[in-house]
Amino acid sequence: MPQVTLTVNGKRHTVAVEGRTLLVEVLREKLGLTGTHIGCDTSQCGACVVHVNGDSVKSCTMLALQAEGAEVTTIEGLAKPDGTLHPMQEMFREHHALQCGYCTPGMVMSAIDLVAKHPEGLTEREIREGLDGNLCRCTGYHNIVKAVAAAWPLMHAKPMPAAAE
Amino acid sequence: MGFEGIGAAVKRKEDGRFLAGRGNYVDDINRPGQVYAYFKRSDRPHARILRVDTAAAASAPGVVAVYTGADFAADGIGGLPCGWQIHSKDGSPMAEPPHPVLAQGKVRHVGDPVVAVLAETRQQAKDAAELIEIDYEDLPGTASVLDALKPGAAVVHDEAPGNVCYDWQIGDKAAVDAAFAGAARVVKLDLTNNRLVPNAMEPRAAIGECDIAGNYTLYTTSQNPHVIRLLMGAFVLHIPEHQLRVVAPDVGGGFGSKIYHYAEEALVTWAAGKLKRPVKWTAERSESFMSDAHGRDHVSTAEMALDAEGHFLALKVSTLANMGAYLSTFAPAVPTYLYATLLAGVYKTPVIYAEVKAVFTNTVPVDAYRGAGRPEATFLLERLVDAIAHDTGIDRIELRRRNFIPANAFPYQTPVALQYDSGDYETTLAAALKAADHTGFPARRQAAAAQGKLRGIGISTYLEACGIAPSAVAGALGARAGLYEVANVRVNPTGSVTVFTGTHSHGQGHETTFAQVVAEQLGVPVSQVDVVHGDTARIPFGMGTYGSRSIAVGGSALVKAMDKIIAKGKRIAAHLLEASVDDIEFKDGKFSVAGTDKSKTFGEIALTAYVPHNYPIEELEPGLDETAFYDPKNFTFPGGCHVAEVEIDRETGVVRVVNFTAVDDIGRVINPMIVEGQVHGGVAQGIGQALLEQAGYDDGGQIVSGSFMDYTMPRADNVPNIHVGTESTLCTHNPLGVKGVGEVGAIGSPPAVINAIVNALEAYGVRHLDMPATSQKIWSILQAGAPRMAAE
Known part of the structure; x- marks a missing residue:
């Protein structure tokens, strides 16, 4: 199974994924970051939007392998470590x-x-x-x-x- | 703390976790050893199942089990029950055909589940489902009620000849016929109420689990976990209630669609018992479109008999209501007791007769969706009133005023069973017209015309009924459940409070508003109140959240439980203060002896109750923990006036709602910020219904709007800023004086929008438009060679 290495909320991860695995599936199922939601299967609803290299991206529209080397920020990564909200x-x-x-x-x-x-x-x-x-x-x-x-x-x-x- | 009680715009307690991405929705939950279920669903509207070959799927990688309808039949498991029984005009009970968990013998709608594949991963289950072979013999199908009633139409269920589920009536037909015979004029309108897909943003999901002793847990996206426990445990799987826990954690919107007991919940629970492994299922959105209960879908004729001055003499309504392929949990009640009983609206129409035929078709089951029956009644009435104005030349507002139930006429008995306790329709109308600057409209219309736009304004003056009640009446009308609510108030030893409520919050903000009611009554800060919902193992009982019932029924139960807390607290205080109980007053969080400065704080009393060293132990149990069941005396009756202003682009037919004003009478307001949010959301759904949304089927029952790519949801640029006002009369029969706000937005708004569009198109000879008023529909009208507008 191919591997992808990406940085999510400042932390580097290497995960094994299938070629068809979506970025949102890696976030939710492999990394346990369930704050990013799935609301549809046609990239219409935007519940899964995260930031990839500073741009907002529907993470159901991107294969996990396309995120190789990317810096990803999810909703869990927005607040400061002391809990101060964005x-x-x-x-x-x-x-x-x-x-x-x-x-x-x-x-x-x-x-x-x-x-x-x-x-x-x-x-x-x-x-x-x-x-x-x-x-x-x-x-x-x-x-x-x-x-x-x-x-x-x-x-x-x-x-x-x-x-x- | 600042003021946090009733009426304060307290920021929501639940927001912290949602904003941080720390909500706990069903799909966020994973249980050790879980397997994943995937459903192979019918892609045919109507077909006989000739052969199902699951052998290849069963031996595919990761597959743990494959189930079909035959497995349920072999286990002696019937189908999903219906929670409301309607009787036809002739006294016969409605046709109630079986609704198997997995299809048996026939499929009856696109999306009907046929096979369930359980595998180690979601993808494996999905891949294996591709290997299933099903041979079907296609049968003719129907999607519309009109087609399903035609002679020779395909029969969905043998148990329902002619596809009629029931043929029901309400009101005095003879009196109505007599009034029509003597009327100066009759105005008639044919109209449809478009079929909608609720589309809560969180797709449905369920996880079943069973321990070695046979104790089951179901995590499910439900608005009413106790109802699911009752329906599924007692009527489907035969699991005793003490061995079945149902948890509905954070739920991402419901709007009715998550009230019902669904096949997928039964399957994951049943399969968990077979496998002794947790079974998880999460809907994909395309599954939601073909398996979540849809809403509305009426075809109606309405006729009003009038005297020479435009007074309403009698109303006659005939409605065909689409039930879909099976009866969903509360489907039969929606077009009857939640619809036809609302046909008086805000008007003193002396006699009303309505007949409703419920019809089976090869479509997804139809059940309550935000408003449930009341939007259909309101759309019919408020369109009919505008059509009367159109036909008679009487001003639309004057016509309404002429027929309003006056503010001094309450309690008001309607000719269709309901008795309104309170209301003041003139006040909400006047306030809405003022807020919408109705008098300034001609100038705005002229300015729009100068830019080549057609501008129109429309109003609706509506009424609805919330919190179905009382249980005895609902039972007499066919409800198979009670309609009370339950609250357990647990005062902790340090004086903080935990509220366990049988209602459920899936966006409504109960963790905040219920805490405000506690703050008001017990003087405990909101931060010291925790509101627990959604778990049958923690909450004594409850009927859940639907029909805008939570604060009216659940809030009343909460007050009743707190009354018991205060009564017991007084007895403890009397002991400590060496006074008579009758002399103890409770105010601002303090128990005091009347007329003295002797007092004990709420916290001191709580601590004494749990550390009963100095305590009237002979006459009073320790502890401070009370439960109340509250059965409402009547429905509550919110009402109000919505004003929509639209602009139509003549070149494209695109309608833009440019102003929207809602002035609602929802009784006492607990949290104005949350109230406004509820109205905003409801109005956006109403604008969606009026302009954009249509669950599409072809004539044979194939779904043609199966995703967000072809079902048009309202987006941020489809809706305007929404002005919300409240003008309250208090409910007279519940302790908080509350009426409910969850559905008013979706009830009042669709006719206001359509009335505005018809107004904008008046020079084109348009008298009525059915929803959705898409740009294509409007463009066709504009292209149809309309007369030049003389007013320009």
């Missing part, structure tokens, strides 16, 4: 942007990437379009959009540019 996690709590919690890890990972890649700011419309790849059945997205907007100034350490608001 600003996006904190804003999700503050704005009640989660209900059942199932889409939340993928939603948070997508939202972090969206905000990080838009230093010029984000309008409400852009946030909604930017989260288009993540399904949530509980919240109606209203509070998720608010949370993402509220996390932007915290992540960029400056107010959201007025033009974007």
Whole structure:
């Protein structure tokens, strides 16, 4: 069986996988990182989004072997070792942007990437379009959009540019 | 601590683990030695099974066992039971054909499980299933109720000739006919309520386990673990309750679809007993589409008799309800007692008659989905009211006001069995119109027209019924279970509190709201209250969470248990303070002697109860731990007004909901933050139903929307910001005055959206549109050579 070596949340792992094994299966079943969820089988729902080398990726869309040498961050790797939450996690709590919690890890990972890649700011419309790849059945997205907007100034350490608001 | 009691927007206690990726969902659980189940399902809508050859699968790598329907038959195991029995007009009980765990003899819908393969790994089970050969003799199939009722239509079950499950009625037909005969005008509307797939984001999953002594545990994605224990243990597998533990840990959304007892739960439990190894199954999303109970799917005709001023004189409704291929747990109750009893809505229609025919088809079973019957009733009524306005020329809002049950008419007895305890429809209407800036709409419409967009506004004034009750009435109507709720309040020796509730939270935030109720009543901080749910081994009993019942019924049980705690605490305090029990008051977490400064804290009383050194031991047991069962006196009746504003792109037919306002009367609000979140989510589902979602079948019963690629779920850019307001009247018959908020969003919103679209298209001669109002449907209307708009 082929092996893949990857770094997940700062820790290096070498695991034996089948050629067809998906990255999400390695995370959940081999590494026990069950925070990354599986919500569909057609790469439509985004519950499995993680960061691979700094980009948000649906981990059901990537073979584990494609992650050779990659740096992967999952929801479990976001908080600081002392438990301090990432600003996006904190804003999700503050704005009640989660209900059942199932889409939340993928939603948070997508939202972090969206905000990080838009230093010029984000309008409400852009946030909604930017989260288009993540399904949530509980919240109606209203509070998720608010949370993402509220996390932007915290992540960029400056107010959201007025033009974007 | 700041104020944390009833009415405070306390941040959720459960969020910490979910945000850190430390939730504990069924698929996150792995048991030592577990094997994996995979189901080979029918890819045919309707066929006779001629031969099943599992030999190759059984000898494939890693395969531990292969089971078919014959194994269950050999074990004397019947099928999945139905929890509600309806009687037809002629008094005969509904047709209740068997629903085997694995198909026996025939398959009746795409997704019907035929073979289960159990293997050491998930992939091995799946690979082995590819080796199974099934010979089918295809039979004609039907998907729509209209086709299934045609003479000569394929019969789904021999036990149900003509595919009729029941033919039921409610109301006074003679009185309605008389009113129609004398009416100034009759307005009629034919409409459908589109079939939906609930699609909770967590697919269903189950793990069965059996120890050497025959004690079983089932971990399952359930909204009501005790109900599953009762149904599966007593009626399917014959496992005594004390030897069957059902655990529903963190559950990723339900919306009704996780109420029911499903075949996969029975199989993993049964197989675990055979193999003495844990058996795990997790649905893939495509399995969810073909095995989770679907929702809605009605075809109806509604007629209103009116006097010359537009007063409603009588309502006549005829509905065909799709049951799918088998009766799901509560399916028969949905289009009857959760639908036809709601047809008075917020209106004082004096007489109503409804008949409902439930029909078997070769489709996935249909059961309750968020709102369950009430969205169907609301869509019918609120579309009919707008059609009356259209036909008579009476303003839609004035027409509603003219027919509202007035605020001083409560309690109000409807002609369709329900008695509303409270409500004020004029207040919610006025508040919603104000919040939506209804008077500013013409200017917004004009501005939109200048940009080539058609803008419309629509309202719905709705009512629903939550917390089915009382048990005796539900039983008389055919329920095969009680509908009370249970709470156990355990005060720990240091004064912290553990609440064990029979309700279940799968997104609703009970760990927070139930703790707030405790904080309010016992004065204990929310951080010192732990709410436990979802485990039959820890919780005395319970009926679970559905029908927006948790706070109305479960919260009432909680209050009742706390009343017992306080009563006992008073007796302990009286002893310690050397006073009469009658003189002890409990307030703000303190037991005091009235009119004195002598008092004991709640914590001191708790400690005394468990360290009873100075204690009235002759007359009182030690400990501070009380359980209450609460059987509600009536349903609760939330209601309100939703206002939708839409813009239609003339070139593409794309509808955008640009404003949405919901003003709901949900009784007392425990946590406004959570209430708003519940409404947001419900409204998004309602917008999904109105614009996007359709469980698609071809005429023969083949599924054509079997994944998120062809079933359109609402995404972040399909829904607007949603303005939520509350205008409460209190429920008069439960201790908290609460009504429930879980479903209002999904009930009020679909007709508001469609009414807005019809309004936007008024110049095109559109009187009615069935859901979903897809861009294709709208585009076709726009292309159909509509008259130029004179108003432009």
